[in-house]
Amino acid sequence: MYKNYILDKDYFIQVVKDLAVMAEVERDYLTKLDSLIGDSDHGINLSIGFREVTKKLPEWENENITAFFKKVGMTLLGKVGGAAGPLYGGFFMKLGEPANNKEEVDFGEFCNMIKNGVEAVESRGKAIIADKTMVDTFRPALDALMAAVEAGQQPLDAFDKCVKAGEIGRDSTIPLIAKKGRALRLGERAIGHMDPGSASSYMILNIFYENMKKRF
Amino acid sequence: MYKNYILDKDYFIQVVKDLAVMAEVERDYLTKLDSLIGDSDHGINLSIGFREVTKKLPEWENENITAFFKKVGMTLLGKVGGAAGPLYGGFFMKLGEPANNKEEVDFGEFCNMIKNGVEAVESRGKAIIADKTMVDTFRPALDALMAAVEAGQQPLDAFDKCVKAGEIGRDSTIPLIAKKGRALRLGERAIGHMDPGSASSYMILNIFYENMKKRF
Amino acid sequence: MRRLINDPYEIVEEMLDGYCRAFGDHVKLLEHDGRVVVSKNAPKKDKVGVIVGGGSGHEPLFLGYVGEGFADAAVIGNINTSPSPEPCYNSVKAVDAGKGCIYLYGNYAGDVMNFDIGAEMAAEEGIRVETVLITDDVISSKNVADRRGIAGDFFVFKAAAAKAEEGSDLDGVVAAAKKANENCATMGVALGAAEHPTTGSEMFEMESGDMEIGMGIHGEPGVRRGKTEPADAVVTEIMDVLVPELKLAKGDEVCVLVNSLGATPMMDLFVAFRKVSMILEEKGVTVHKTFIGTYASTMNMPGTSVTLLKVDDELKKLIDYPTNAPYFIQK
Amino acid sequence: MRRLINDPYEIVEEMLDGYCRAFGDHVKLLEHDGRVVVSKNAPKKDKVGVIVGGGSGHEPLFLGYVGEGFADAAVIGNINTSPSPEPCYNSVKAVDAGKGCIYLYGNYAGDVMNFDIGAEMAAEEGIRVETVLITDDVISSKNVADRRGIAGDFFVFKAAAAKAEEGSDLDGVVAAAKKANENCATMGVALGAAEHPTTGSEMFEMESGDMEIGMGIHGEPGVRRGKTEPADAVVTEIMDVLVPELKLAKGDEVCVLVNSLGATPMMDLFVAFRKVSMILEEKGVTVHKTFIGTYASTMNMPGTSVTLLKVDDELKKLIDYPTNAPYFIQK
Ligand SMILES: Nc1ncnc2c1ncn2[C@@H]1O[C@H](COP(=O)(O)OP(=O)(O)O)[C@@H](O)[C@H]1O
Ligand SMILES: Nc1ncnc2c1ncn2[C@@H]1O[C@H](COP(=O)(O)OP(=O)(O)O)[C@@H](O)[C@H]1O
Ligand SMILES: [Mg+2]
Ligand SMILES: [Mg+2]
Numbered sequence A, B: 001m002y003k004n005y006i007l008d009k010d011y012f013i014q015v016v017k018d019l020a021v022m023a024e025v026e027r028d029y030l031t032k033l034d035s036l037i038g039d040s041d042h043g044i045n046l047s048i049g050f051r052e053v054t055k056k057l058p059e060w061e062n063e064n065i066t067a068f069f070k071k072v073g074m075t076l077l078g079k080v081g082g083a084a085g086p087l088y089g090g091f092f093m094k095l096g097e098p099a100n101n102k103e104e105v106d107f108g109e110f111c112n113m114i115k116n117g118v119e120a121v122e123s124r125g126k127a128i129i130a131d132k133t134m135v136d137t138f139r140p141a142l143d144a145l146m147a148a149v150e151a152g153q154q155p156l157d158a159f160d161k162c163v164k165a166g167e168i169g170r171d172s173t174i175p176l177i178a179k180k181g182r183a184l185r186l187g188e189r190a191i192g193h194m195d196p197g198s199a200s201s202y203m204i205l206n207i208f209y210e211n212m213k214k215r216f
Numbered sequence C, D: 001m002r003r004l005i006n007d008p009y010e011i012v013e014e015m016l017d018g019y020c021r022a023f024g025d026h027v028k029l030l031e032h033d034g035r036v037v038v039s040k041n042a043p044k045k046d047k048v049g050v051i052v053g054g055g056s057g058h059e060p061l062f063l064g065y066v067g068e069g070f071a072d073a074a075v076i077g078n079i080n081t082s083p084s085p086e087p088c089y090n091s092v093k094a095v096d097a098g099k100g101c102i103y104l105y106g107n108y109a110g111d112v113m114n115f116d117i118g119a120e121m122a123a124e125e126g127i128r129v130e131t132v133l134i135t136d137d138v139i140s141s142k143n144v145a146d147r148r149g150i151a152g153d154f155f156v157f158k159a160a161a162a163k164a165e166e167g168s169d170l171d172g173v174v175a176a177a178k179k180a181n182e183n184c185a186t187m188g189v190a191l192g193a194a195e196h197p198t199t200g201s202e203m204f205e206m207e208s209g210d211m212e213i214g215m216g217i218h219g220e221p222g223v224r225r226g227k228t229e230p231a232d233a234v235v236t237e238i239m240d241v242l243v244p245e246l247k248l249a250k251g252d253e254v255c256v257l258v259n260s261l262g263a264t265p266m267m268d269l270f271v272a273f274r275k276v277s278m279i280l281e282e283k284g285v286t287v288h289k290t291f292i293g294t295y296a297s298t299m300n301m302p303g304t305s306v307t308l309l310k311v312d313d314e315l316k317k318l319i320d321y322p323t324n325a326p327y328f329i330q331k
């Protein structure tokens, strides 16, 4: 069904490059979010991780999609630490698996990649919806994406739904008390603040989307 | 010649009480002066010293002038430390000596008291005019006082000369490079700043003067 | 920013290089992993390996306590960020002497995830690694298991390390660490923020003259912000939490740690200890040993924490055990 | 103000009370003079009395170095202010064992006046007291005799105290102190001001992001103010002064002290030492021993100083001499 909608290595490389730019541009904003209910480093953590990714990126140009994202994920896991290291490390390491060592995937396969990545975050962090974490972005985004695919929508429509649901999910963290992560101990003092990981997760999904618009 | 101009214990007690008030009111101003070319504590030092003096003052009410100022000076010496402790401690300890254990002095004897006090500062600190210290206030003030006495001037006129000369001396420290005290190492960076000790010395002389005006 | 640094993205590597240049007779960096500080004595024959770690920015915490009679290795993360799994695993490989290893670190989600992966990797090679999470920050949660680890790290590390030195097996070391952790309670107050070298600015906003009770050592928000009160009042508020937490009663003995979070004049720590001591005296609680200084910091955050460790004969012996690490020497 | 205090006019007394409560097995206050901290071992039979002192606010400087193998007494002044003559004299009475005493303190006019009166009072009772003024702050004056004493105090105290422990007579102790002082050079940089508890505000104005090279440990103005440069550049500027000052050449040996003025993260000290070490390495100068931490502070002033002590066999032995004072323990 999505056979004509192909995402190749160039697409994914561009996404990763854009993620690295995002990590710099949004570094202080994400860190500021973390300062209100965490430990003021979420943006810095991503920047540290993606700087390392950027440094190594040229070496990975000949890898297939599975191997490529495994390296991206391993690099984040190894360089970042904290909660974001294993979570986003896991996300990217698992992202490539459904690509089955190929050089390109169609949109349907890509959706399975996203699914695999999100599930990695969930299984590593054990967070569920309304715990005030990145899962509040990822899970509804994934559900919306899968529902749209199920309904046979066009890729851009489907991914628009995905991103929009992620955005709503991200904003849904604002009134929550946290059940996971550093904000957990804040109790009611966490209310009124957006979870930094939910914000960065939204940015990540959106970069996949923006690049997709240039393709489809 | 000055036999009719009597300064009694009450006068000196009032002077010391006013000095204690001055030390509080001017604490931060004198400290600020010291922050520019010293170590930011001259006003604090005086405040610490005169708080102790105030605490003990009631015990000293029956002392004669000599013993009274000895106690004031000893208290400053013991409580203040730094440069100001020995210098003002010495000033007050020696101030009372020419009063020869009496309960009151005439203006001529009082001038000798001032002379004795100033000389104590000079002999303890070994500073001379233009070293950028309290001597720049005290020495010209003393010289002006003695000249006026020599010329047979009225007490208030004579002490007015004394205080005015002290004020000019104080201001004369502004353009100087320091030869003594902490400002010594500043070289040309001391230029443009008033010496804090010369400022407090002027205040001290002025308090003697203001109280004298209420008597004569 | 009021800090003297070079490239903030290199600060951890430069710090570790400087540290090992300074204290090369005590420690070295692992050749193949620049985030693991290992004691020159490790692995020590027939001794359980004691591994501590966490994010940078808490110095001397973690690396300063690696050395003779103390920890065998410290695993170092980025600023305020747990180390990643690889160095956690590498530290085990470096210090294990066949008797297994213990991981000791503050209870933070990030640290747990990363150290756990390290432990799994070690387990795959048949090396047993046990973990004791430190949870001394009493104000951080009602639920003990959710509490953070802060300055109490020092006491837990010390007790476990001494137990390992005494030749105990891993279970014994775990038991000693747990016992120290259970008898340890800390509460802190922040008077301002640390400056993060990467952003070049303060980690959160706080007006001069304000204080925040219960703030974490990563600058995590505490429980109450208000005007700074006199030292004696603040210490009293802290002791009113710590004393019942440890159920201290007449005749009990404690060790006390008055800790600077980084930018507190030592003078103020002595003033604070004075009140701690007076309150304990009043309650008939004896002080076995006092530690005052920078033991667990948040870079240049102004603030102070008070830790009490309730001690019995065993804990006293473990705390008193001779140690010669660069930032904790005891005869 | 970002400090936790009570009445600022009581702060020195409260600090001393807290200190002696904490370290009562090492030191005590003189019963009849609350400004003299005396070692529990003093007077030590047949030993020259080693007395250090100066204003408060430099902790652990002065009181922290009183103890076994180190100073016999510290005389404590108000904040940033030399002690008055009486405690200077009382300290001599308390520690003199018939072999005379040495006064060691930084070269400040106020300290000289007060300690000199103390020495005169002791002389009247036939007790010989010699003074060695410490003048390690190289940038404070071209004229060596006019220079201030700052973090180098630590090395001079250490050398003199060890010499006294070895049983030397007063002349020998004086000679050791002079030798250490002559071979010692310090230069510091401040990045901001300390907050004075009495005024409740910063001791001078300095914008965040500025630095002042050569500022004194009482906040005395230095030689140059400008934008804060990278750590390596600042350390290089400092070393460019210290190395020629001590005429260091290939084959020479030094001890290094990288000192926090109070509010410097330890991380930054290690980064600074890294560059010190690299520069010395390049010049073929060996480091005998390194000290990094808060050794001489200015309450909560952000800033760092670097001290080099050029050592020969005698000085090495004196610096290495075992010590057990609350703020300096060495095996
Ligand atoms: N158990 C978890 N599951 C999912 N996400 C989590 C979990 N714990 C924390 N997070 C996410 O991680 C974010 C914090 O990341 P970061 O600041 O980089 O790490 P750290 O908390 O270690 O400083 C939080 O905002 C939250 O979204
Ligand atoms: N040798 C000296 N002779 C006279 N006055 C001096 C001398 N040294 C310092 N002073 C005076 O002392 C003042 C400083 O006093 P203070 O700040 O209380 O002491 P400190 O310098 O010890 O901090 C200077 O401003 C100067 O007027
Ligand atoms: Mg964070
Ligand atoms: Mg002064």
Ligand SMILES: [Mg+2]
Pocket (backbone or CB within 6 Å): A039, A041, A082, A083, C079, C080, C081, C082, C110
């Ligand atoms: Mg973190």
Ligand SMILES: [Mg+2]
Pocket (backbone or CB within 6 Å): B039, B041, B082, B083, D079, D080, D081, D082, D110
């Ligand atoms: Mg002073």
